[in-house]
Amino acid sequence: MRRLLLVTCSALGLLALLPVNGALAVELPVRKAGLWEMKVLSGGSVPEMTMQQCTDETTDKDMSTAMSPVAKEICSKQDIQKTATGYVTDSVCGVAGMTIKSKAEINGDFNSAYTVKTSSHTEGGMGGAPRDSSSTIEAKWIGACKSDQKPGDIMMPGGMKMNINDMQKLKALIPKQPAK
Template sequence: MRRLLLVSCSVAGLLALLPASGAVAVELPMRKAGLWEMKVLSGGSVPEMTMQQCTDATTDKDMSTAMAPMAKEICSKQDIQKTATGYVTDSVCGISGITVKSRAEITGDFNSAYTVKTSSQSEGGLAGAARDSNSTIEAKWVGACKADQKPGDIIMPGGMKMNVKDMEKMKALIPKK
């Protein structure tokens, strides 16, 4: 259950980074090319998780493009607003009978470091009870990608490697509403 909560917090934070759909869409800037370290802090009894992602401008743009249709299918609301200190996103997404309402505040820059603070409320699922959660993603640019990494590679805790370019394949696994 803890891992599911951590994953749902991470997904809410990542969805906050996707472009909003609508007539007047605010787009987040692309991150600086290279290796980014992202620390996910969820508080409470859920341990922090640190991952690294190798990226470039093309991969960041492709990730937004590939994930946007998936987000459009599972999210009934996705708003991004520019603020004096960064961006604020509000979203309502549903998957497998769970509805997640989230708000994320994004501060910093996309060249050296940024922070995504997300608060979310989920309802439904096996337990059926409403659950509130807060998470923070602290991202920092650490330099060039390592020699054995290609843009899109994410190194998860424990050394598991996946590539965001495979996300389109994951779309087929998401149940339709």
């Protein structure tokens, strides 16, 4: 259960990094095509998680476009700024009765490696008590996608494989947040 929660929070964290079309003057660059390894490091007792994603230019652009409506629906704030060393994002999103305020610092070149350091504050949800957390995603390009992979494939721990292009289907599963 704890691992599923980490995967869900990581997915939400990655979602918070996606630009909302039309709302941001700055967009993150497209990653180099091929196979990217992403290590998610969280503090505390949650173990490190490593996943791989096969991508190409179209998939990276489509991911932003496809997820933008979802982010627009669940996030009341989505800011991104270019800095001297990378990017900084600031977002407030709500899902499943939780409000997640997060800030991320993104550094790297998107051709060989990048790092995302995220801090977040969560309120509401099943636990009820406010919770602060931080995580780091270390991503590195490891080469061409494997022969049995197609752009958008994400290989999760334990051998689970999903395709980011199917994520749009998950939009229907995210409960709508009541207007505040």
